Amino acid sequence: MPHVKILEEVCKGCGLCCDGICPVNILILSPGRINSNGYHPAEVTDNSKCIGCGYCFKVCPEPAIEIYK
Ligand code: SF4
Ligand code: SF4
Numbered sequence: 001m002p003h004v005k006i007l008e009e010v011c012k013g014c015g016l017c018c019d020g021i022c023p024v025n026i027l028i029l030s031p032g033r034i035n036s037n038g039y040h041p042a043e044v045t046d047n048s049k050c051i052g053c054g055y056c057f058k059v060c061p062e063p064a065i066e067i068y069k
Pocket of ligand 1: 003004022025026027050051052057067
């Protein structure tokens with residue numbers, strides 16, 4: 001099953017992946033989590049819906065997203 005992994009400690013919390021890019025709308029900036037650099041990292045709300053399209057991976061300016069197909 002396709003799924004996505006956010007590397008929380010690499011994420012800079014820019015929100016680009018959370019801004020309507022995901023066709024199944026499962027990425028948000030975590031309201032409650034803060035990484036060691038002080039950023040709210042992206043979070044996956046329901047990995048079972050991921051279709052492995054890779055759009056989030058392409059838009060991310062950091063190596064913070066891994067896609068598994
Ligand atoms: S790979 Fe596609 S469906 Fe999965 S989280 Fe990223 S943008 Fe969404
Ligand atoms: S695009 Fe990358 S750096 Fe920006 S919030 Fe998403 S995972 Fe984090």
